[in-house]
Amino acid sequence: KSDSSSQSSMVESDTVEIVTERKVIQFSADEDLMSIIWTTNPKVDLEIVVDTSQQPFSSYTFPKMKAVFGLKADDYNELSLFDGGVKDTPKEIRSLVIDELLRLHKTSQHITSANEATRCEFISRIIYGVASIFDGEVKVYPQYEISGSHGKGPVDWVIKVGNTIITVTEAKKEDINQAGLHEDVMYGIVSTAVDWVIIKLVSSSSENNSEGKVEVLLSSLSPSPLPINNSVLTREDLAKPVESLFGQIKWVFDSQIESQGLSKRVKTE
Template sequence: MVNFQWPTNRVKTTLTELKSRLRTCFTFPDGTEDEDITISREIGSGKERITTRILNDTDLVNIIWSDSFKGDLAFVVDTSQQPFSSWTFGKMKNLFSLSADSFVDLPKFDADRADTSEYKEVLRHVVEDIIMKHKASQSILSANEATRCEFISSVIYGVASVFNGEVKVCPQYEISGSHGKGPVDWAIKVRDMIIVITEAKREDINQGVGQCTIQLQASMQRNKKRSYDTALREIEMFGIITTASDWVIIKVVSSGVNDDSRVE
């Protein structure tokens, strides 16, 4: 619960002004637009509690400037998008009008193999770290998601370290887009631009691909707001879905027109 004051008058009593004030009191997921913020009023308590959504300026004015209003007002603030965790491959498939019934049926994209010969020391450190964790952990084949994340982190931080500080790893990074919101397991960033999203799963790579695709779309929407050049052209972003033993890389290409995206 957050308490705040909002000095206003009848002219300034608008949802836009209230949401602007709320942004100074709350931390919303990165990429949240004003239209994504929902505000409701709760009246009563327990079983008698009634929640009323404030849809427009008239609703807000009627509440604040009501003759019966005295004292503090309690609002419920949220965002309208679905949590990323609610997305499945099937729901994502329908959103983007894909024909594939599983991630294995998605089109394959070509990529060059990286030359790792100059990163032998980093590779050695990553392998040693994984071996150390393997000795002190249960078998990766029966481990829960939290344990698997420990092994995945070794690889992600090792790869990011070869870029001498230019690439940053941001675990549990909050983002928001037109179709989803919430934390992503790891966002990989160069300066203020997200370049890769990584999703950890105990199992069910298929669901992970569905979730990660929506996370990638939200990340591309976020990036477009921060770069004029990116907003004018087709962009692509890669996602990694992994159980720590199995690794799947997907590519989402967006033209920026509604939900016109290609998943490979």
């Protein structure tokens, strides 16, 4: 016969399991919890595990977002469009960024076989380059921790003016459709370093939006390719794509700054 301390049995209700003289109690109502807290037995160990719908942002894929946010599209190419814009940007800053991209291209493995960390090196040059146009008013926060009702954890880059997040940027290894969308952000940028996609999130203000449904729109100018997948890359190859990408991202930053009434000091050409 086995010792009583190692015996395991289930009560009829399937809510109490006795294992090595400890009780494991399952409950789902407040009344059940109160009865445990006010038990007459002072030796009860109370271990509470809270299940939440929050998941790491890195785990989000487009199909998962479709289910969570009630999207109708099956991938980003099927999203409804919004009219994206382009702003003028200083040529000297673009030239410096092109120099850095050429240097990275020469010293990195080919982008088609590169991991996410390598792709982030290219993406960060663009993000920091556009942010530098704003003379220090726009700040870039890499691996920034954010949390919402449907997600938590670090995102690759958060763009802030003061204490206000204006844009979230995510790097993806190969498939744009693996990108996660983040709550309470009007614009997002998703990139593989080669392809760049700008999205706009519109949250419903209706009283029936308790499930957090949002409308996700794709910029009419997306995707914007950056030809760093060329085996041989020249300044001429990058000049127009960088100018276009800079202009689109600056338009996003300006739109967020203006819509939220944030001050702005921007370099002119």
